[in-house]
Amino acid sequence: xxxxxxxxxxxxxxxxxxxxxxxxxxxxxxxxxxxxxxxxxxxxxxxxxxxxxxxxxxxxxxxxxxxxxxxxxxxxxxxxxxxxxxxxxxxxxxxxxxxxxxxxxxxxxxxxxxx
Amino acid sequence: xxxxxxxxxxxxxxxxxxxxxxxxxxxxxxxxxxxxxxxxxxxxxxxxxxxxxxxxxxxxxxxxxxxxxxxxxxxxxxxxxxxxxxxxxxxxxxxxxxxxxxxxxxxxxxx
Numbered sequence: 001x002x003x004x005x006x007x008x009x010x011x012x013x014x015x016x017x018x019x020x021x022x023x024x025x026x027x028x029x030x031x032x033x034x035x036x037x038x039x040x041x042x043x044x045x046x047x048x049x050x051x052x053x054x055x056x057x058x059x060x061x062x063x064x065x066x067x068x069x070x071x072x073x074x075x076x077x078x079x080x081x082x083x084x085x086x087x088x089x090x091x092x093x094x095x096x097x098x099x100x101x102x103x104x105x106x107x108x109x110x111x112x113x114x115x
Numbered sequence: 116x117x118x119x120x121x122x123x124x125x126x127x128x129x130x131x132x133x134x135x136x137x138x139x140x141x142x143x144x145x146x147x148x149x150x151x152x153x154x155x156x157x158x159x160x161x162x163x164x165x166x167x168x169x170x171x172x173x174x175x176x177x178x179x180x181x182x183x184x185x186x187x188x189x190x191x192x193x194x195x196x197x198x199x200x201x202x203x204x205x206x207x208x209x210x211x212x213x214x215x216x217x218x219x220x221x222x223x224x225x226x
Contacts, residue, residue, distance in 0.1 A: 045215075091158050104158070107158055
């Protein structure tokens with residue numbers, strides 16, 4: 001298995017532009033998580049899905065952020081419009097059902113820089 | 116809020132055992148102790164977890180005190196590749212709870 005695949009690995013954009021981050025979870029995993037990591041705030045959970053359905057989006061910072069999971073093998077995190085304070089590394093993780101969703105496998109992350 | 120307390124940093128000599136402590140004095144009866152680590156620029160990696168018994172796998176050992184208020188992650192023979200930030204997390208094994216990552220312990224394995 002190739003693990004959790006995220007794209008792009010690096011994104012540099014200008015303030016006000018739309019940013020779309022993509023994630024392909026491990027096949028068969030029922031849970032998908034989006035985290036954000038910054039030096040100031042560490043790792044923060046943004047949203048997670050179970051069987052493609054958003055379960056908890058309380059970590060999504062504001063309406064500029066949205067996440068979708070149209071099918072079991074793909075999820076997107078969109079920021080529109082982007083701001084410099086959104087600069088961070090965004091991680092996607094997935095977990096199989098039956099473990100209490102306690103063993104997360106993380107992707108390599110997408111490093112976003114908003115100028 | 117993270118329910119654990121860890122030292123911000125530790126050093127360990129290569130080849131020696133690395134013992135990483137974690138305090139979780141408010142842990143509930145149904146909460147497990149999990150350890151993850153994050154090597155620079157990579158996503159966090161699961162290491163081990165346990166409820167009340169000591170656990171061992173190919174990566175590490177987890178020692179949980181009898182009162183469950185603290186635990187120690189042991190890397191028996193640390194290598195330079197074990198240099199990372201180690202996160203101790205307590206969480207119940209139900210689908211409604213999420214992982215809350217605190218600042219962790221930055222372990223430096225020295226040659």
